[in-house]
Structures are given as structure tokens and as C-alpha cells.
Amino acid sequence: MATLELSMQDEVSAPVRRKRKLGLLFWIASLWLAVILTLAILAPLLPLQNPVDMDMLERRAAFSSDHWLGTDGLGRDELARLIFGARVSLTVGLIAPMIGLGIGGALGLLAGYFRGRFETLMVGSMDVLLAFPPLVFALAVTAYLGQSIPYLTVILGVLGIPAFMRVSRAATLSLARREFVIAAEALGASHARILLRELLPNVILPLLAFFLLGVAVTIVVEGALSFLGLGVPPPMASWGSMIGEGRDSLDVAPRLAFLPAAGLFLTVLAFNLVGDTMRALTDPRQGAL
Amino acid sequence: MVAFVARRFLYVVPVLLAVSLLTFLIASLLPGDLAYVILGDQATPEKVAALRHDMGLDQPLWWRYLSWLGHVLQGDLGRSFRTGQTVLQAVSERIPVSLELMLMAEFIGLLIGVPVAIACAARAGGAFDRFMTGSAFAMLSMPSFLVAILLIYLFAVELRWLPATGYVPFTEEPLANLRFFVLPALTLALAEWPGIMRVLRSDMIATLQEDYIALAKAKGLKPSRILFVHALKPSSLTLVTVTGINIGRLLGGTLIVESIFALPGIGRLLVGAIYTRDLVILQGVVLLVACGFVIVNFIVDMLYAVLDPRIRHGHA
Numbered sequence: 001m002a003t004l005e006l007s008m009q010d011e012v013s014a015p016v017r018r019k020r021k022l023g024l025l026f027w028i029a030s031l032w033l034a035v036i037l038t039l040a041i042l043a044p045l046l047p048l049q050n051p052v053d054m055d056m057l058e059r060r061a062a063f064s065s066d067h068w069l070g071t072d073g074l075g076r077d078e079l080a081r082l083i084f085g086a087r088v089s090l091t092v093g094l095i096a097p098m099i100g101l102g103i104g105g106a107l108g109l110l111a112g113y114f115r116g117r118f119e120t121l122m123v124g125s126m127d128v129l130l131a132f133p134p135l136v137f138a139l140a141v142t143a144y145l146g147q148s149i150p151y152l153t154v155i156l157g158v159l160g161i162p163a164f165m166r167v168s169r170a171a172t173l174s175l176a177r178r179e180f181v182i183a184a185e186a187l188g189a190s191h192a193r194i195l196l197r198e199l200l201p202n203v204i205l206p207l208l209a210f211f212l213l214g215v216a217v218t219i220v221v222e223g224a225l226s227f228l229g230l231g232v233p234p235p236m237a238s239w240g241s242m243i244g245e246g247r248d249s250l251d252v253a254p255r256l257a258f259l260p261a262a263g264l265f266l267t268v269l270a271f272n273l274v275g276d277t278m279r280a281l282t283d284p285r286q287g288a289l
Numbered sequence: 290m291v292a293f294v295a296r297r298f299l300y301v302v303p304v305l306l307a308v309s310l311l312t313f314l315i316a317s318l319l320p321g322d323l324a325y326v327i328l329g330d331q332a333t334p335e336k337v338a339a340l341r342h343d344m345g346l347d348q349p350l351w352w353r354y355l356s357w358l359g360h361v362l363q364g365d366l367g368r369s370f371r372t373g374q375t376v377l378q379a380v381s382e383r384i385p386v387s388l389e390l391m392l393m394a395e396f397i398g399l400l401i402g403v404p405v406a407i408a409c410a411a412r413a414g415g416a417f418d419r420f421m422t423g424s425a426f427a428m429l430s431m432p433s434f435l436v437a438i439l440l441i442y443l444f445a446v447e448l449r450w451l452p453a454t455g456y457v458p459f460t461e462e463p464l465a466n467l468r469f470f471v472l473p474a475l476t477l478a479l480a481e482w483p484g485i486m487r488v489l490r491s492d493m494i495a496t497l498q499e500d501y502i503a504l505a506k507a508k509g510l511k512p513s514r515i516l517f518v519h520a521l522k523p524s525s526l527t528l529v530t531v532t533g534i535n536i537g538r539l540l541g542g543t544l545i546v547e548s549i550f551a552l553p554g555i556g557r558l559l560v561g562a563i564y565t566r567d568l569v570i571l572q573g574v575v576l577l578v579a580c581g582f583v584i585v586n587f588i589v590d591m592l593y594a595v596l597d598p599r600i601r602h603g604h605a
Contacts, residue, residue, distance in 0.1 A: 128307040131583045132575070135541035136559065140315055140575045143563040220432040224545055227434045228560060240434075247438060247549075251446050258442075261435050269430035276426075 026277045029270035036267055040087040049077040051084040052235045060253045072242070072256050073249055082263060085237040088149065089264070092222045092238075096153045097214035100160025105207050107161070108168025113176055113195055119169075126162040134159050138225060147233040152225070156218050167210045171203045205282040212275030216268045223264055239264040293594055301587050308579045309361065313354050316572045366573035371565055376573030379558055387554035389459065390547065391539055393470055394477030395532065401478065402485030403528075409486070410493035411516055422490070425483035433542040437476045437549045444472060454551035473550040477542050481535060488531045492524045526596045533589030540578065 039046070054074045061071040069078040111119040132140075138155050145151045175181065176199070184198050219239075225231030226240030234241065239260040246257030341347050348356075360366070366376035405425075409418040445453035451472050459466040496502065497520050505515045544556030551557070555574065562570040 124304070125307070127304050128311060131304060131308045132311075132579045133538075133540040133544075133582060135544055136575060136578050139544070139559065139563060140312075140571060143566070143568075143571055144315065216430065223432055224434055224541075228545065228548055230560070230563060243434065243438060247441075250438070250442050254442055254446075257438050261438060265431055265435060268432070269427060272426070272430045 022277055025273055029273040032266060032270045033274065036086055036263075037090065039083050040090045043083050043087050046083070048080040048083060051076060051080040051237050053077070060249060060256070069259060070253075070255070073245060073253075076237075078256070078259060081237040081242060082239075082259060085239045085242055085260060086263065086267075088232055088236060088238040089219050089222060089240070089267070092149065092153050092156065092232075093215045093219035096156035096218045096222075097160050097164075097211050099154065099157025100164045100214060101207060101211050103157075104161040104164025105168045105203070108165040108170075109172050109195060109199060109203060111165070112169040112172025113191070113199060122165065122169075126165055129159075130162050134221060135224060138221060139228075139230060142225065142230055147230065149232060149236075152222065152231055156221055159221075160214050160218065163214065164207065164210065168203055168207055171206050172199055175199055175202050206279070209275055209278035209282050212271050212278060216271035216275065219264065219268055219271070290594070294591060297587060297590055301583060304583055305580055308583060309358055309576060310354065312572060312576045312579065313357060315575075316568065317350060317353065361576070366576070367569040369562075369567050369570045371567045371570075376570055376577075379570060380555065380574060380577055383554050383558050385459075386456070386552055387543055387547070387556065390470060390473055390477070390543055390552060390554060391536075393474035394481060394539065394542075395535075397474055397478035398481030398485055399528075402482035403489060405482070406486045406489035406493065407516060407521065409490045410497060410520070411512075413490075413494050413497075418490075421486070425486050428479060428483045431480070433476055433480045434545050434549060436479050437472075437546060440472050440476055441549075454549075456552050469550075469552070473546045473552060476546050476549075477539060480542055481539065484535060484538075485528070485531055488527055489524055492527045493520050496520045496523055526593065529589065529592050529596065533586060533592075536582065536585050536589075540582065 054076055055071065058071050060073060063070050069082065072078055072081060107122055111122040129137075137159060141155050142152065145155075181194060181198050184194050189198075222231055222238065223240030223243070226238040227244040229241065229244060232238040232241055242260035243257050243264070246253070246255075246260065249256055338347075346353070364377065368375045369379065372379075405421050409421050412418055441453045444451045452469055453472070456469050457465050502515060502519055505519050510519075540556075543554065544559060546552070547554040547556035548560050555578065558570065559574045559578075561567075562574065
């Protein structure tokens, strides 16, 4: 009998265990992100050359002990530009979604809890913001404000608000009628207490998972703007602007476009992988698909 | 149905008004005075003041918005002070290029996405399914400007099969026109198909678990018939939605792809207006693109209601 019970237990617990397993890809992606983040944070301390120092005699130089990854079209050290580029892309990519997470998350929480006119107004104004294709909006505002990293970050952050609000509102709506919220209300808890102590801890998990996906999207949009020469102001390096500059020498030195392209792709992919795994873990509706 | 259309329409009008207000505010409140842009930095204050007066820039904000909106509603979006072209002229010249690009991209995207989705759903969890799902996930992390660079490198620089940039109107040389569109459309399509494929695949897998599919199997219908007729047809609804949702991304992608491949479409007009600080064109194009986007979404909603009766009766 004991063996039979054991095997039944195994059968029951197996699917749960499979769900909890994160997989090799998840860990590789996390490792990559950790490496890139460390390099980006430590960039000024690393023994790198100045990423904006030009050397007209050493243009598009090949890999060497002086320049590990060669130099770009203006003789600037490619490795230094890649790492300082990562710094810019990650700064914008991480801070902008925080704006979206903070504002959008809070608005969604309030809209989902209080409902009524406030919710209608919020959903309506988000529809207005969503009416602008993100890149068009970002380009238009950049055109007036001028190019600078703080502006770029704020613009991309504002663009993220609707998406975060939707996630947060949807999560709040499904939670607000659950027993623990009704119980708290019955105990006479204030709105603030219910929002902060009951709802927020439950809403924050899906929001954080969504945050990682937001980082991936933001890095892509920042890259696109910088690629067009309308994002990060030159001579500062960002992966997008490096790809844009490398486009002109695709025939003689394709690596100048492909190295930052690889960095951008792998980082975006890693954020998507980690974010998607987190989302699957926090989403209770996960079905057979 | 009429009630549903009316209800949605009553929602679209205030959204359009808000869009126009936001477009106007972006242009008016943010720094960067139009008069200075036109006259240059060296202009004397008197000249600037005179031009501001001529253009009505010294009027109160709400008055400027109302008079601007009045002109817009009469189809007058202003005139570029650089080229002298009206916004409507500039836009209508370039719309065919952008439309051709988007239609070709969506067509190629569906051409890749739909068969892959059907093949994946037919053997969900199989080797092909796992490979394509993985590829689609990777492709979603690949911005269109990266795809463009790769395609240019491969087909224009290395193989020299296709031109990297350039454009001739379809009416003049149809074949050359299509040649110029292959790489840009393929770039956008490669960004499009993963979304199409992922949604259609999961939709079809769900459909294939329905009772009526089991009945069809029990009746001894051919698997291909079950797959294409019984399972694909209900998913056509989902395809409409995905296509609608994708239009925003497609528009953004068009912007970049047109700039890279030097196609004279709306995107290039917009980016060009930013480079030359042609604020009238910029404001007009942003307004038109945003309104077009709202209207397209409205049409998608309508299509969706036509296809699915539950929605127009408010049960979904």
C-alpha cells in the first residue's frame, strides 16, 4: 500500500513541479543580463578607452591588442562604445518603464478599486494616448523638446503608462471582489489600507513581470529613435545610434553594425525571456498552452 | 447593430477631439517657437513679434486651438513654410507608398504566419511546433531596424540581388517598383508574422479541443478538412483583431523602414519634417496619423461585431 500511495503522490505533484522549473534558457538569460548590467554600471571604472575620443588615423581598424573589437568609422574604440552604449540603453530602458510602472500602476489600482467615473475617465484618456502610434508620439515630442537622455526617458516612460495601467486595472478588478478584500472592508479598513495592504502586494507581482517586458520594448524604441539619429544626442553612444552609424559601412566593415545589433538583440531577448517566465509564474490562469 | 455602431461612434468622436487637443498642445506648449524656427536664430525681436502677430501666435491658447480646429475641420491643415506645399498635398502624395508597403508587409506576414500556425497547431508540442514557437519568440525580440540591416547586408551588399534604397512609382515601372518594395516589405513582414502565428496557433489549439471537432473526427472527416474548415474558420475572427492591433506597430515600423530604404512615404515625410524642423507638416502628419489610427481601430471593432454577434449584443 505504501508504494501505491507514493506513486499517486508523484502523479499529483508532477505538474506543479514542472511549472516551478525555470529552465536552462531562463538562467542563461539572467546570467547575460547580470553581465551586461555589471559592465554597464562599472563602465567608468573599467580600463576602457574614452568612447568619444576620435583617432582619424585608426578608422575602422581591425581587432588588435590596442582595440580589442577594433575601431568605428571615426576611429573610436568599439569595445568602449559598446559598453558605454549599453549604459545608455539600459539607463533609458530601466528608468522609463519605472515611470510607467509607478504612474500607470497607481492609476490602474485606483481605477480598478474605485470604478465609476474615475475609471471611465482613466480608460478614456489612456485611449487617447494609445491613439498615437508610440514611435510617432515619441518622435513628435522629441522634435519639440530636443534630444537629451532625460527627455527621452520621460517620453518613453509616459508612453508606457497606458499598458501598465491596463495590467494593473485588470489585476485589481479580479482581486477587488475576493473574500480577503471584502473581509478587510467588513473589518472597517480604510480605502488606503485596503489599497496598500491588501491589493498592492497582489497586483505588484504581475506588474513587475510586465515591467521586464516593458524594459525590452523601451530598449527597442530607444534603439529605433537613436538609429534614426533622433534619440541619444551624438557623440554619445547608444546601441541604436551605433547600428545607425554602422549601416554606412556595411560593405567594408559589417561588424560595426552587427556587434551592437547582437548586443541589442540578445539583451532584448533576455529581458523578454525572463519577463515571460515571470509572467507565466504570476499568471494563475496558465492553461495547457 | 445600428445601436452598437452608434454607441461606438459616440465614443470615437470625443477621442478624436482629445487627440486633436493633445496634438495641438504638444505643438503649442513645448518649447520651440514657430516664429523663431521660420526666421532663424538671428531674427530681431520686432520681426518675430510681427510674424507672431501675423500667424496669430499672440492670441490666447484656447482661441488658437478653436481656430486651428475650425481650419482642420474644413480640411485646411496648414502649409509648409519650407516647401510651400499644403499638408494635405504632401500627405496624399505619400499615402500610396505607405499603403503599398503596409499591405505588402501584412500580406507576406499572413503568408508566413498562417501556414506556420496551422502546422504548429496540427501537432502542438511536436518538434516543428517547438522550433517555430521558439523562433517566433526570438523574432519578437528583433526590432525592424535590425532585420532591415541584416536583409540589406545579405541581399543588397553580399548577394547583390535587390536594391537597398530607391523608389519609382508603380504606374511608371511596375516591376522596378515591386523590386524596390521587396526588402522593406519583407523587413516588416518578418516582424509581423510572429504575432500572427502565436495568436492563431493558441486559438486553433483551443478550437481543436472542442466537442464538435471530436464529432467531426468521429464522423471520419479528413484531417485536412477538419483543420482548414472546422478549425481555421472560427479563428478568422482572431486574425481580424490581430491585424487591427498590429496596425499601430506596423505604422511605427513603416516609419523606420521607409527611412532606411528611402521610400517616400508618410514615415519619411514625418522624419524629414523633424530633421528640417518643419513644424506645420509635423503637426499635420501626427494629427492625421493618430486620427487614421483611431478610425482604423473603429473599423476593426465594427468588423469584429459583424463577425461575432455576441459582441454587438453586449454579451462578450
